[in-house]
Amino acid sequence: MATGEATAADQRIALRAPRRRWGEDVIKGALALCALLSVATTIGIVAALFLPAFEFFEEISIVDFITGTNWAPLFAPSSFGVLPLVAGTLLVTAIACAVCMPFGLGAAIYLSEYARARTRKSVKPALEVLAGIPTVVYGYFALTFVGPRLQDLGLPVGVFSALSAGLVMGVMLIPTVASVSEDAMSAVPRDLRDGAYALGSTRLQVATRIVVPAAVSGIIASYVLAISRAVGETMIVLIAAGGQPNLAWNPLEAVQTMTAFVAATGQGDTPTGSIEYKTIFAVGATLFVMTFVMNLLSIRLVRRFREVYE
Amino acid sequence: MVTVPESQTVPVTLPGVNVDAVAERGRPLPARELREVVFDVQGLGVSYSGNMALQDVSLEVYRNFVTAFIGPSGCGKSTFIRCFNHMNALIPGARIHGRILYHEQDLYGTDVDPVEVRKRIGMVFQKPNPFPKSIYDNVAFGPRVLGMTDGLDERVERALHQAALWDEVKDRLKASALGLSGGQQQRLCIARCLAVEPEVILMDEPASALDPIATTRIEDLMHELKRDYTIIVVTHNMQQAARVADMTAFFSVTRGGEGQRTGILIEYDATDKIFTQPSDKRTEDYVTGRFG
Structure with missing residues (x-):
């Protein structure tokens, strides 16, 4: 009887792991650490940014800061209105x-819907080279080339202007918009294009409709990325925009951006x-x-306008 | 060469063929001289980057007929059907040899615009491919891009009626087409195609992704539609060809020297003839299930 039971137990299929797989645990821990690193860095940045900022707001009223129209922190009497x-x-x-935005989207439509495979293969890397140029180069390009050309066109711009810095920054961002948008457009299933072509659509109609x-969610993502980079871009504006706090909303005048102030003062x-x-x-x-x-707004925007094709 | 029988032959039962289904299809075919030729295909071949996918196909497609293309995988039947509305032109490296005459005009003549061709020759694809838009906007898409926007609501309703979908969707025309079942999506794609009032409808395995009930509905629809349209259907389902088609073309594969597969037309005839008295041994082997 006892021997019979033992045999039955022996014959049971082994479903338990014979030993613990330690390697699996190590990998899991290492990967979690990788994820944790960026989260921890973010928390660290937020803390390092906001703690001194709170000290600042103990001395200066936050309302004056946000609504003030005069930015002159380094002069006496100092004024801390951030609006300029x-x-x-x-x-x-x-x-x-x-x-x-328009040029990046246009380039993406061209690459995804019109260009032959060979053209796409040569144009896309060229665009990405444009994205790899250091921003300091763009800065001097704006200062020494675009600014003077704007003057040649008869525009009353100074050596430094929001216009030349913005134009060059826009050119710098074309590859970002084009590349991310093109990826999103290439991911649209062929089926949908075939269906539209079979109804007698032209290429332009297939592309636009x-x-x-x-x-659109990928295109908006590329726009958000571009805006984030434009808002955060420092070197071009530091070199070419002038460093002059200015609330005139005039692209022909010199301006100072938040990033340029931080860099210059730092x-x-x-x-x-x-x-x-x-x-x-x-x-x-x-x-x-x-x-x-x-970023929060754009996430909501993407959810709202998205056409899910699966 | 195209051979078309002048008289009905006595059906011989072959294993694997549902003769009832063949009989159900109905009317005897009109005599050849009474048929109107829509497409006259002459020595057509298609190559992709130099590889022949299809070679030397000649046949005639008749008005208000359902014409089926059957054959094993890789025999070029889908490649062939895509020639009729220039869809192969969208594939880089594709080249068309030979001629297709559409009402005696060369479909690949130098001044032929693919957009004009596709207005007259609509297509339904293997996998239902509704646009990620509302049901209404799907059907209205073709009329809108072609500028046929007068009486658009009526046009959309008419197309949905013709595709036997109206009753199921009339209360949710603004809802997304992706919420429909697979069979409904395919009927929507048929409605989308009908909305531009083409003369010919190409169907590339229209029921292969659908369940049997949805398949039956598509087949019933094809019976209905052939009164007003000329239909070409690619199918890998022989029963389906037997049920819906007036004429059937059987394609097969030959292997070239370097192992490349080329599709060829074996036999083209009245469907009854193909399924009961095929004149080629390869057709008989295929329709009786001995091959493919």
């Missing part, structure tokens, strides 16, 4: 978007712990909040 910097940032960003609507001889020093963090925190809100 916000205006400069938005102005340069708007000019850059006016360039990179089928492919672009189906890829490299100066501002003593640590002084109110001037803390403005850097206050402006940085404002920038952070702006991009964060914009």
